Amino acid sequence: MAAASATTGEVKLLGLWRSPYVTRVGIALNLKKVGYEFVQEEVQGQKSEILLKSNPVYKKIPVLIHQGKPVCESAIIVEYIDEIWTSEPPILSSHPFDRAVARFWVTYIDDKLLALVRTLAFGATEGTSKAEVADGGAEAFQLLEEAFAKCSHGKEYFGGDTIGYVDIALGCWLGWIKAVEEVSNIKFLDEKKVPLLVGWAERFLQNEAAKGTMLEADEYVQRVKNLSASAR
Template identity: 40%
Template sequence: MGEEVKVFGAWGSPFSRRVELALKLKGIQYEYIEEDIPKNKSPLLLKYNPVHKKVPVLLHNGNPIAESLVIIEYIDETWKGNYPILPEDPYDKAMARFWAKFIDDRCLPALWKAGWSPESEREKAVEEACECLKTLEGALGGKRFFGGDKVGLVDIAANFIGYWLRLIQEATGQELLSAEKFPDLFKWTDEFVNCNVVKESLPPKDKLLGLFKARIAAAAEAQPSAS
């Protein structure tokens, strides 16, 4: 086919990893270009994503596409014959889009805030995050994956919850997601990260954990010392 597929990403970004996972599920060969975010964005990244100036960007035969959920839909429609990521049924497709958007608009900001907010704001942030996890627990409804028996759009969108969240919890000592509180969602995280194709599209655990611990240390140093 001679197609040119490139991904501009950042190794620790769950959004970049979503795009790589979608391509891997489809069996599409691609070239990966690591960006130094946020310090030294390359001229190519700024050229291909002038609106948001961030990763990921998919470059397909010279045409750039930005925003991870938009990219995943593009990948699904472009390589239709390989592994469907979105359901065929219009209602199921609409529901998958709804939950993927809910994850991006509500869950991720709430979970990030709960993981990193100062102690004075933490209780409210944790409450909001747990409310989001409870909603997702209901959406999963005891299924193996959000898409049923195999990884689909919502599972890919929830990759932060499946992998990054557990490592943030390990680094901060905070527990938002546990088997006791959210049994179905906790079980899903194990199912998700243990899929071979998912494993290939996750950042190294030690490296990510190191990044989070460094963030905690930097925040501690920035705190004014008690006089």
């Protein structure tokens, strides 16, 4: 996972690979060919001293520690990586309008997908039926399909020829999305409804930067099953 390559000082990533937000940072580092040390947080029990010291406000992973300084919040870390390692490929475009559009979709993805995965993995929340959740999810993917058509300009990724900010933000969720689809029996990445996204997801998972950053599909499925069971 930790590619050996030129780095500007010491780089550590505090996290757990099951977290899409940690995956996000891993993909960004791979994209920039930055070597780093992955520091595994304990799954159970007390949070590590290094995490509590590095992110005293939220006490949450991921945290990127670069030259001894902690950077928190996954989307902020990805922007930081793009600004520190300015080598190709750029994660964000140099055009302010395209940057604003990408930031908009990243915010949207975090807003919608977390809620969707949480609801379907933990069971429908009070006052919301499974059908409503499915409809909400389908609408979100439809909007992302349209966003892909606009952002990609007919190329392979939201970022154009290479993986960009929106690709990373959405791609890190693919393991969870597929697991939630299987367990809930609701298809979101449906070839008939969102063909562009389905093609994009296949390319994304084959991309060198994404390889090895996610668990195997059945591990996510097992986790979702465990979460669903414990929520009952």
